[in-house]
Structures are given as structure tokens and as C-alpha cells.
Amino acid sequence: MQGLDLAYMLGLVPVLLSYVPLTLFMAVVAMALALVLASLLAVERVLRIPVLDQLVVLFISFFRGTPLLVQLFLFYYGLPQVLSVLTQIDGVTAAIMGLTLHFAAYMAESIRAAILGVDRSQWEAAQSIGMTRGQMMRRIVLPQAARIAAPTLVNYFIDMIKGTSLAFTLGVTEMMGATQKEAAGSFLYFEAFLVVAVIYWILVEALSLAQRLLETHLNKAYAR
């Protein structure tokens, strides 16, 4: 067992940090898109609009039922064989698309649970003052559901940040891809993977801090 090469690790830090913006860019864009998509899917699941409901069920079933890596390969290498215009999509876009669809399927279910978790009396009160179903969702139910769903949604975001490490298989050199290449060039596997692990860890810890602030904010109306 040889000692850790600390000089190598220190030298690697700025190199890997330069990939943090790309990792965060993919995760943040995919999260924003997934939130919108998942909310629409969840509302549909609660309202059960005919025909659309069957399609949404199929969508959720497929994207929850197959691994993210399979979906990424399907979009990036598979579909262009059927539709050649799809070769125009670059790796970053394909990775964001894959992450969005995959996580939207999961998040839709947790948002649906949160919507159903809003007390029934809130729905009845909204209806009693003549709100439409759309108004009721937007003004009364969703804001309260957001508070219930927040912790699980942050969990999905954390998972998404780590999920960006699969983008290297699509030719996107992100933080993990850069680490693999550096490790292959130096043979210092332990050092390289330790550095990248710590960087991911710090990123997620920073996010956990943001989560606490967000929860305080969402809970304001309920604080005594």
C-alpha cells in the first residue's frame, strides 16, 4: 500500500472544478424542465382526463420501468437510426432530455402523492367559493402540495446531479468523464476518484443547505 499522492490530488482539484458548471447546468436545466413536466403529469393523474390519462400512465410506466442508461442510449444511438435528423442533437441536449423524462416520471408520482396529501377540506372550500378545477389546483392545492413534495423533490435533484455522470457515455466530458480519463493517464485511481467524490459530496451538501432554507420559506405560513 503506497501513500496518497497529495500533490496529484491538489493538482486535479482545479481541473475537475472546471467541469462543475457543466454538471450543474445539465442538472439545473433538467430539473426545471422535469418540475414543469412532472406537475402537468401529476395534475393530469389527479384529474384523470380520459385518453390522456392512459398515455400518461404509459409514459410513467416506461420511464420508471427502464434504466436511465438504457434511455440515454436509446435516444442518442438508437433513435437516429430510425430518424436521421436526430443525429443533430448533441450529447448535452440528449443527456438533459433523458434526465428530464426519466426524473419527471418519478417526480410526477411524488407530486401526485403530495396533491392527494392536501387536506380534502381545502378542495371543498375552494369549490364552495366557485373556483374552477384549474384555479383550485393553481391557487390552493399546488402551493400546499409544493411544501409536502419539497423534500422528496430535492432528493430527486441530488440524484440528478449524480446522474449527469452517465453523460460521458454520450460523449459529453463532464466531471466523471474527466476523472476517468485523468485516472487512466495517471493510474492513480484512488486519488482521482476520491477527489471527484469529495467534489460531488460538497455540491450535494451545499444543496442540502439550500433545501433547509427552502423548507423554512415554504413553512412560513405554518410556523407558530
Added chain:
Amino acid sequence: MSASSALASDTLRVGMSGGYFPFTFVRQDVLQGFEVDVMNAVAEETGLEVEFVTMSFSGLIGALDAGRIDTIANQITITPERSAKFAFTQAYVIDGAQVVVKRGNEDSIAGPADLAGKTVAVNLGSNFEALLRNLPEADKIEIKTYEANIAQDTALGRVDAFVMDRVSSAQLIQESPLPLALAGAPFSEIRNALPFRQDEAGLALRDRVDAALTRLRDSGRLAEISQTWFGTDITVATAAVEK
């Protein structure tokens, strides 16, 4: 990361793993290696703009097939299956398959004949799995395919040996801190070349690059690049490699 096809005729998009020392690897964020130098020389000869696209090895063939890259510079061995699907240039590296073991085990495993009953690692999608399956006692060898880090796993004792090309095995043993040793002589000649898609544009590119390789060979540039990375000329056949 980009896939600009607007300038496809002037740009040669070259896929590589960036993780195959010393052919293609990264140090401090700089992509380098034998393949990088060869492709830059090809670019100079042809006047094409070369664009390196790095991705994990298992994605490379799919990317070539889908038109996301134009060729792969990652020591791709010419095999009958690959020749049926892709158009190859002339071989620019001639090498042999090599068994590598953890240092100290080279007496018990002295070549491919000793692999029966052993677990042997190969890189996923590489040609060495097929070479192993063609050995007389192939059914007694347990083959494990890896996405990366076969050398590390052999050094850790998780597998008994790995099989890779002779040149990079020797280089790896010399340069890396891993306790590894060559087990006997190389056992099969392998010829590595650049694959292109078998369509009009792909074949035209192949011919251009192939002509450039001939000029680089004639001018001695190819041998020179080999000398810088390996201290020997791996671009021609040697007697050391048994057919």
C-alpha cells in the same frame, strides 16, 4: 461535445476514449497520446480540420454508426465482423495480444495455454474476447468484460489475468505503479486501423485518410510518432509477433 455536421466535408470528427494509455489519455485536462499525434498528422496531410470527441469506449461504435463521429482512433482491430460493417484504412499499428498477470504469478501463468480454469479480464467491446474464445481450451476460461480499469482489477487479484495488446501492456507495466508482469509471448497478430461508415461520404473520407497514412508512412513520420511514444516502431510487423 458538439456534432456540427454543417462542415462535415472539412471536419474529421475523431472518436476516442481518452482513457487508453499511451494511445489516448488525459493529463491535467490535456488530451494526448499516439492516436492524437497520428490524427493531427493526418489532418495536416489531408487539410481536414480534426475534431476529437471523447466518450467511453463502449459508446464509440454506436456513435460511428449513428453518424456522430467519422472514425475511431482507439486501436480498433480489423476483424471480419467489423469489416463487414465498416470500411477500414490500412493498418497503422501491427501488434499482438498479450496475457498480463499480477507480478509473481508469471510462473504459473506463462501464456494463453495456462489460462484454462482461470478468470481473465478483457475490455468491453474489444477484440480480445473473440481471440480468447478461439483458444483451444476456451470453454474452460472464464472471461470477464470490463468497461474500464482491467489492469487495476488484475493487480488487486480480482481476476487472474487480463488480455490486451502487447504494446500498451508493456507500456503500462513500465509506467504505472501497478504490480503487473507480461505472461509469455504475444499469441496472435492484430492489425489496427481506422474504421469509416460504408456510405459515399464515409468511403471518400476513408480514401483521403488512407492516402494520408501512406504518405506519413513513406515520409517516416508515422515511425517517428511511434518512436516518441513507444521507443520502437509499432507501425510495421515484427518477427516477435507470432502469426
